[in-house]
Amino acid sequence: MTLTIDGTVVVPAADPDDGERTARALEPHLAPASTVVAVNVVEKSGGGIDKAPMEQREDHAADIFERIRDVLDESPAAVETEVLYGTDVVERIFEAAREEGADAVVFNAREGNRLAELLTGDVARRLVKEASVPVVALPQEST
Numbered sequence: 615m616t617l618t619i620d621g622t623v624v625v626p627a628a629d630p631d632d633g634e635r636t637a638r639a640l641e642p643h644l645a646p647a648s649t650v651v652a653v654n655v656v657e658k659s660g661g662g663i664d665k666a667p668m669e670q671r672e673d674h675a676a677d678i679f680e681r682i683r684d685v686l687d688e689s690p691a692a693v694e695t696e697v698l699y700g701t702d703v704v705e706r707i708f709e710a711a712r713e714e715g716a717d718a719v720v721f722n723a724r725e726g727n728r729l730a731e732l733l734t735g736d737v738a739r740r741l742v743k744e745a746s747v748p749v750v751a752l753p754q755e756s757t
Contacts, residue, residue: 617750619691620645621717625652625682626707628737633678636722637685639752648691651714652682655703672697704740711747718748 625640627633633652640650654675656668679695686693700706711719723738741749 617643618645619643620647622649622714623718623720624711624716625650625720627654627678630677630681634681634685637682639722641689644689644691646690650691650693652679652695653698653710654678655698655706657703658699658701703737708746718750720750722752
């Protein structure tokens with residue numbers, strides 16, 4: 615059975631490679647009625663010092679969106695992009711999904727070791743465990 619996405623999906627991407635990898639995995643599943651809302655969450659510190667200057671983080675998001683658009687340029691789907699801001703990445707992704715009326719959040723899990731997952735909060739795991747809309751984890755490309 616082949617998955618076809620013919621609605622709106624929110625696609626979070628953490629960096630340009632993640633965005634490109636996710637777009638490549640998603641592209642075969644898109645239909646003319648599909649809308650891809652690519653998002654990058656700029657994590658705010660909630661009153662503390664932010665990790666990087668805002669302009670640098672917005673430039674980083676622009677690089678992510680450019681790579682996603684390059685892959686999806688020939689796809690039948692409409693592609694939108696949005697920089698999101700919040701103190702909790704996962705909560706902000708689901709908030710955006712509700713705001714967009716998304717049918718699902720779609721992501722491509724990145725490889726990582728257990729220590730890195732513990733230190734970063736493992737966004738992928740939280741996306742699945744705390745889902746407030748359906749979540750689709752696309753398979754990783756085999757190398």
